[in-house]
Amino acid sequence: MDNKLDLRAKKVLVTGADGFLAHHVVAELKKRPPLTLIRADRAGYDLREGGAVRALLSDYSPDVVINMAGLVGGILVNEQRPAEFFYDNLMMGALVLHESWRMGVEKYLACICGCCYPDGAPSPIKEDMLWDGYPQRGSAPYAIAKKVIAVQSEAYRRQYGFNSIVLVPGNVYGPHENFNLNDSHVVPALIRKFYEAMRDNRSSVKVWGSGSPVRDFVYAGDAAAAIVLALEEYEGGDIINISSGSATSIRELVEIISDLFGYTGRIDWDRSRPDGQAVKVFDNTRMKQTLGYECRTSLREGIRKTIEWFSECYPRGIVRS
Ligand code: GDP
Numbered sequence: 083m084d085n086k087l088d089l090r091a092k093k094v095l096v097t098g099a100d101g102f103l104a105h106h107v108v109a110e111l112k113k114r115p116p117l118t119l120i121r122a123d124r125a126g127y128d129l130r131e132g133g134a135v136r137a138l139l140s141d142y143s144p145d146v147v148i149n150m151a152g153l154v155g156g157i158l159v160n161e162q163r164p165a166e167f168f169y170d171n172l173m174m175g176a177l178v179l180h181e182s183w184r185m186g187v188e189k190y191l192a193c194i195c196g197c198c199y200p201d202g203a204p205s206p207i208k209e210d211m212l213w214d215g216y217p218q219r220g221s222a223p224y225a226i227a228k229k230v231i232a233v234q235s236e237a238y239r240r241q242y243g244f245n246s247i248v249l250v251p252g253n254v255y256g257p258h259e260n261f262n263l264n265d266s267h268v269v270p271a272l273i274r275k276f277y278e279a280m281r282d283n284r285s286s287v288k289v290w291g292s293g294s295p296v297r298d299f300v301y302a303g304d305a306a307a308a309i310v311l312a313l314e315e316y317e318g319g320d321i322i323n324i325s326s327g328s329a330t331s332i333r334e335l336v337e338i339i340s341d342l343f344g345y346t347g348r349i350d351w352d353r354s355r356p357d358g359q360a361v362k363v364f365d366n367t368r369m370k371q372t373l374g375y376e377c378r379t380s381l382r383e384g385i386r387k388t389i390e391w392f393s394e395c396y397p398r399g400i401v402r403s
Pocket of ligand 1: 266
């Protein structure tokens with residue numbers, strides 16, 4: 083593409099750099115030497131404060147900002163701390179974008195999330211459905227704080243010509259995710275359960291729900307590749323879903339994971355646990371057409387890599403769990 087941003091010559095700031103997807107974005111950026119990478123994590127600057135955001139940007143003068151900072155967590159913690167999930171995400175999102183514009187940053191990228199879409203949005207979920215309804219109640223304070231970033235980004239593009247883009251990664255999984263059983267998504271939860279069942283010679287594994295819900299899982303390395311590609315090539319006000327586009331039932335997921343572990347015990351379906359939405363698959367037509375990108379890692383291969391990482395890191399106590 084003509085306008086391609088050459089990241090090799092740029093100073094790129096990644097906020098929230100210790101987060102799950104940010105780990106993969108950083109790895110993708112490192113494939114573009116001699117790009118100058120600045121990683122800001124939560125220990126450094128309090129991005130809920132304008133002064134700290136200004137200090138971060140003036141300390142490093144980045145050309146490009148990828149804002150991956152946010153207060154994240156599962157449904158339980160979202161329900162316990164809704165005010166914090168609203169305020170922290172609203173402030174971090176608004177301030178980092180605003181100050182980046184004020185400081186003359188050349189390109190800005192922020193990610194929102196699949197939970198920003200209306201509760202029960204019909205699949206495949208298209209970008210244009212973002213404002214069709216209220217998000218799922220439990221995570222709405224988080225989701226609403228996130229989705230206003232799409233409005234802010236488009237407004238700054240329109241009024242100031244600020245080159246800011248917003249992406250919506252779908253059901254991302256992979257190494258570095260949260261593997262805490264109370265609070266994790268299905269892929270890390272199941273990997274941990276099957277790992278522990280194999281390690282402890284357990285005769286059964288408990289899986290939540292009926293197995294019939296359908297999701298499209300995207301490997302974090304693929305999502306990160308799409309994010310960095312969008313940073314280089316996309317200059318538009320429309321949000322873009324980042325997803326695999328292929329539908330997998332929880333039952334199929336369980337088969338893949340148990341097979342990769344060589345697990346031959348029983349699967350107990352715990353139907354007292356909620357299934358959640360029956361089908362949640364994101365439409366990735368815009369990603370394919372606008373970025374010319376398709377996810378390359380099959381679910382089996384992505385799960386295999388995640389299991390490999392987990393099996394190496396979990397016994398060493400370096401997994402978030
Ligand atoms: P969702 O995509 O927002 O619904 O979030 P999850 O990744 O938490 O759950 C996806 C589906 O996996 C739901 O139908 C869950 O019931 C099912 N599931 C099966 N076993 C587990 C588990 O151990 N943990 C989680 N989080 N979900 C599970």
